[in-house]
Amino acid sequence: MNIKDYVQQEQAPINAAMSALVEELPPLARPVARHVFEAGGKRLRPVLTLMCGRALGCEKEALYRLGCSIEILHAATLLHDDIMDNALLRRGKPAAHTCFDQTRVILSGDLMLAKALSVVAEFDDVRLTASLSGAVMKTAEGQMEEMASLRDTSLPYEGYLSTITGKTAWLLRTSCALGAIYAGGSEADIAACATFGLELGIAFQLVDDALDVAPAQVTGKPSGGDILEGKITPPLLLYMDSLAGEERERFQAAFAAGAVSRDLADAVCAAIMERGFADQTRAMAREHTAKAAKALAGLPEGREKTLLAEMAAYIVTREK
Amino acid sequence: MNIKDYVQQEQAPINAAMSALVEELPPLARPVARHVFEAGGKRLRPVLTLMCGRALGCEKEALYRLGCSIEILHAATLLHDDIMDNALLRRGKPAAHTCFDQTRVILSGDLMLAKALSVVAEFDDVRLTASLSGAVMKTAEGQMEEMASLRDTSLPYEGYLSTITGKTAWLLRTSCALGAIYAGGSEADIAACATFGLELGIAFQLVDDALDVAPAQVTGKPSGGDILEGKITPPLLLYMDSLAGEERERFQAAFAAGAVSRDLADAVCAAIMERGFADQTRAMAREHTAKAAKALAGLPEGREKTLLAEMAAYIVTREK
Numbered sequence: 030m031n032i033k034d035y036v037q038q039e040q041a042p043i044n045a046a047m048s049a050l051v052e053e054l055p056p057l058a059r060p061v062a063r064h065v066f067e068a069g070g071k072r073l074r075p076v077l078t079l080m081c082g083r084a085l086g087c088e089k090e091a092l093y094r095l096g097c098s099i100e101i102l103h104a105a106t107l108l109h110d111d112i113m114d115n116a117l118l119r120r121g122k123p124a125a126h127t128c129f130d131q132t133r134v135i136l137s138g139d140l141m142l143a144k145a146l147s148v149v150a151e152f153d154d155v156r157l158t159a160s161l162s163g164a165v166m167k168t169a170e171g172q173m174e175e176m177a178s179l180r181d182t183s184l185p186y187e188g189y190l191s192t193i194t195g196k197t198a199w200l201l202r203t204s205c206a207l208g209a210i211y212a213g214g215s216e217a218d219i220a221a222c223a224t225f226g227l228e229l230g231i232a233f234q235l236v237d238d239a240l241d242v243a244p245a246q247v248t249g250k251p252s253g254g255d256i257l258e259g260k261i262t263p264p265l266l267l268y269m270d271s272l273a274g275e276e277r278e279r280f281q282a283a284f285a286a287g288a289v290s291r292d293l294a295d296a297v298c299a300a301i302m303e304r305g306f307a308d309q310t311r312a313m314a315r316e317h318t319a320k321a322a323k324a325l326a327g328l329p330e331g332r333e334k335t336l337l338a339e340m341a342a343y344i345v346t347r348e349k
Numbered sequence: 350m351n352i353k354d355y356v357q358q359e360q361a362p363i364n365a366a367m368s369a370l371v372e373e374l375p376p377l378a379r380p381v382a383r384h385v386f387e388a389g390g391k392r393l394r395p396v397l398t399l400m401c402g403r404a405l406g407c408e409k410e411a412l413y414r415l416g417c418s419i420e421i422l423h424a425a426t427l428l429h430d431d432i433m434d435n436a437l438l439r440r441g442k443p444a445a446h447t448c449f450d451q452t453r454v455i456l457s458g459d460l461m462l463a464k465a466l467s468v469v470a471e472f473d474d475v476r477l478t479a480s481l482s483g484a485v486m487k488t489a490e491g492q493m494e495e496m497a498s499l500r501d502t503s504l505p506y507e508g509y510l511s512t513i514t515g516k517t518a519w520l521l522r523t524s525c526a527l528g529a530i531y532a533g534g535s536e537a538d539i540a541a542c543a544t545f546g547l548e549l550g551i552a553f554q555l556v557d558d559a560l561d562v563a564p565a566q567v568t569g570k571p572s573g574g575d576i577l578e579g580k581i582t583p584p585l586l587l588y589m590d591s592l593a594g595e596e597r598e599r600f601q602a603a604f605a606a607g608a609v610s611r612d613l614a615d616a617v618c619a620a621i622m623e624r625g626f627a628d629q630t631r632a633m634a635r636e637h638t639a640k641a642a643k644a645l646a647g648l649p650e651g652r653e654k655t656l657l658a659e660m661a662a663y664i665v666t667r668e669k
Contacts (some may be wrong), residue, residue, distance in 0.1 A: 055490040057497055109459060113452035132433035132496050135455070136489045139429060142459065143485030146466050150479040158478045159470040165463030169456045170375040176452050177377055 030332070032339040036076055043072045043079075043100075046093040050101055054137075054144060061129050061137035065104040068122045074099040074204040077229075080340075081208030081222040084333035091152075095211055098148040098161065099204045105141035106168055106200075108134050113176075149207075156210050164203040171195020180259035182269060182281040189261055190231070197237075198230025205229075221324045225337060228321035233344055235314035238262035239307040240349065242298040248349045253294035259287055263313060267306035268297060314345045350652070352659040356396055363392045363399075363420075366413040370421055374457075374464060381449050381457035385424040388442045394419040394524040397549075400660075401528030401542040404653035411472075415531055418468040418481065419524045425461035426488055426520075428454050433496075469527075476530050484523040491515020500579035502589060502601040509581055510551070517557075518550025525549075541644045545657060548641035553664055555634035558582035559627040560669065562618040568669045573614035579607055583633060587626040588617060634665045 030038075044066075051062045075096030082092045111124040112134060126134040142165060149161045174192040178184045205226030209219040240248050241255045242264045255262050272280060280297075283289050289297075301307055318341040328334050350358075364386075371382045395416030402412045431444040432454060446454040462485060469481045494512040498504045525546030529539040560568050561575045562584045575582050592600060600617075603609050609617075621627055638661040648654050 055486070055493065057490070057493040106459075109455050113455055130496075133493065135429050135433055136493050136496075139426075139458075139462065140486055140489040140493075142462065143482045143489065147479060147482035147486065150475055150482055153475045155470055155473045155475065155478070158475070159467060162463045162467035162470055166375070166460055166467065169460040169463065170377070173375065173377040173453065173456050173460075176450075176456075 030336075032336050032343055035080075035336050036071060036073075039076055039079060040072060042093055043075045043097065046075075046097045047072075047100060050094070050097050050144065050148065054140060057133065058137040058140045061108070061125055061134060062101070062104065062141060064125050064128060065107060066100075072096075072100060074103055074200060077201060077204040077226060078208040078211075080333045080337055081205045081225075082212040083208075084222075084328050084331060084337065085209055085212035085214040085218055086329070087208075087212035089211075092208060092211065094148060095152060095157075095207055096204065098145045099164075099200060099207065101141050101148070102145035102161065102165065103200060105138040105145065106172075108138035108141070110172065113172075152211065154210065157207055160203050160206050160210070164200050167195045167199035169195075171197070171199065175260065178261060180285050180287055181261065182285055184261045184266075186263065186266060189263065189266070193231060193234040194227070197234040198227050201230035201233065202226035217327055221327050224324035225321045225341075228317045228324065229341055229344060232314040232317040232321065232341070235263060235310055235317065236345055236347060239264060239310040239314070240347075242301045242307050243348075244298075244302070250349070252298045253291075256284070256289055256294045256297055257291070259284065259289075263310045264301045264306045265297075267309060268301050268304070271304055271306075311345055318342065318345050350656075352656050352663055355400075355656055356391060356393075359396055359399060360392060362413055363395045363417065366395075366417045367392075367420060370414070370417050370464065370468065374460060377453065378457040378460045381428070381445055381454060382421070382424065382461060384445050384448060385427060386420075392420060394423055394520065397521060397524040397546060398528035398531075400653045400657055401525045401545075402532040403528075404542075404648050404651060404657060405529055405532035405534040405538055406649070407528075407532035409531075412528060412531065414468060415472065415477075415527055416524065418465045419484075419520060419527065421461050421468070422465035422481065422485065423520060425458045425465065426492075428458040428461070430492065433492075472531065474530065477527055480523050480526050480530070484520050487515045487519035489515075491517070491519070495580065498581060500605050500607055501581065502605055504581045504586075506583065506586060509583065509586070513551060513554040514547070517554040518547050521550035521553065522546035537647055541647050544644035545641045545661075548637045548644065549661055549664060552634040552637040552641065552661070555583060555630055555637065556665055556667060559584060559630040559634070560667075562621045562627050563668075564618075564622070570669070572618045573611075576604070576609055576614045576617055577611070579604065579609075583630045584621045584626045585617075587629060588621050588624070591624060591626075631665055638662065638665050 047066055051059055051066065054062055075093065078096030078099060079092050108125055112126050112131060146158065146161055149157045171192050171194065175196055178188060178192065202223050205222040206219055209222035238255065241262065242252055245251050256265060269277060269281065283293065321341045322338050325334055325337055367386055371379055371386065374382055395413065398416030398419065399412050428445055432446050432451060466478065466481055469477045491512050491514065495516055498508060498512065522543050525542040526539055529542035558575065562572055565571050576585060589597060589601065603613065641661045642658050645654055645657055
């Protein structure tokens with residue numbers, strides 16, 4: 030079985046576990062939660078929990094519920110995220126706060142966040158609860174850092190890396206760690222799975238940032254969204270580095286002022302593609318998936334170990 | 350020592366524990382958290398944790414940190430609450446989202462919520478973590494119910510009771526339960542403390558609702574806020590019951606339409622006071638503090654048991 034089939038095969042049981050969780054929410058929160066889940070997604074986080082748990086010999090059904098605690102937490106952050114960004118769409122569908130009033134969406138997010146922590150508390154292992162509440166903090170901290178560095182052209186690559194480690198990678202790290210902890214893995218196994226998830230998450234975000242400048246014909250999404258929102262990403266950092274004195278000043282002034290037009294964004298994306306900065310960003314992602322793959326070395330040989338390595342390889346090649 | 354002195358004496362050590370917690374938050378969240386804490390409050394929740402823990406023989410310093418997990422959770426709900434209500438003031442000071450941008454306030458709330466859960470996870474007792482995540486859910490559920498029943502003149506008293514049990518009383522219940530659990534109390538002791546907190550919380554909210562219709566000269570706050578916001582409270586339920594056919598229909602139509610003027614609200618408050626409905630609400634509160642006091646019966650005799658009973662008695666007499 031390859032990783033695509035594996036992920037595909039797990040969709041139905043994961044979605045069943047998600048639906049069961051949603052039914053446990055208070056009635057007023059359920060439609061909001063359903064709205065997020067029905068918008069789709071590949072359930073990458075629960076899949077990682079399953080894979081890491083199974084890689085360490087655990088075949089228990091409860092892995093689904095454990096993995097879904099992360100998915101419901103992720104959904105909660107998406108709800109709050111959309112309100113903050115004032116986004117109209119999420120995965121091509123209307124954002125929740127355009128369908129339900131804002132109060133209900135904020136409270137549903139709080140509820141789902143608490144539900145995630147209460148599901149994990151059922152497992153009666155303080156390492157699981159501490160991991161999950163730590164992940165909520167890391168994620169929110171990353172989002173805050175991103176917000177604070179919007180339109181800041183002096184943000185170094187290290188600042189970018191710290192931001193995405195929080196906002197994206199930590200939750201993937203936690204998905205892997207939960208599976209390993211629940212499976213009864215050794216400290217070394219847990220650390221290996223956590224590192225795998227962390228590096229995978231960084232690579233995932235780097236590819237996302239590369240895809241943001243790719244032509245809409247390839248990705249199916251308009252390009253340059255990050256530039257228009259004032260987000261500093263590696264393709265943009267490379268682009269700014271490539272500009273000469275005055276041209277650079279002019280662009281940075283427009284970017285810092287939030288005055289980048291649609292046309293300018295298109296031109297910048299085209300230049301980034303042409304100069305190979307999107308490819309270069311993917312190459313950076315490959316360095317992280319290499320670290321992820323290396324982290325797997327000590328895990329027991331078996332199907333899931335092979336598939337985890339395949340997943341790391343797949344993530345850097347995705348085109349949408 | 351009486352209860353007022355006891356609460357007063359605990360302010361400094363509680364605030365020190367709060368400050369330590371705030372310093373553990375990510376830098377971007379700290380000013381937002383400080384803003385909430387510096388607005389004041391009597392730290393009722395940590396005081397309850399201390400008292401219940403001590404009533405069961407625990408004198409450990411860690412009770413402060415445990416109690417502060419609830420205070421930080423409470424602060425998180427206030428932050429989200431103010432955004433949802435679009436409130437300009439909180440305890441007479443500018444609400445956080447008027448000083449910081451909304452994104453930062455929502456994320457700080459999420460962070461503080463997660464911090465509360467992560468502090469409790471340190472204590473390595475799954476009953477504590479499960480209580481706290483359950484409390485987040487109950488509180489959000491109560492807030493949602495309140496929102497869903499705004500301007501709904503058909504809300505029965507039972508619906509009101511369910512709403513305030515969630516939005517107010519459950520967190521006080523949890524404050525007491527955490528102290529009892531940490532102190533190593535028996536199942537019966539924990540249940541007794543939980544019931545005490547729950548009934549105290551219901552009484553607390555009933556008194557709050559009675560105070561909302563009291564003259565500003567007494568409370569220092571403009572009266573009728575709940576009526577203007579469309580909240581159904583016992584004084585209002587009693588008032589509507591007291592109206593004759595057509596007068597009642599007219600008022601309910603205005604209330605349901607959110608068309609109650611400042612003048613009408615003043616007139617309604619005056620009528621409620623005159624007809625004794627605020628006193629009647631306080632009498633209802635007294636029924637709940639009686640239940641709270643009764644719940645204490647099985648606890649060991651001692652200073653804290655006496656003071657808990659005093660607190661219940663004090664809460665129904667407060668004038669602001």
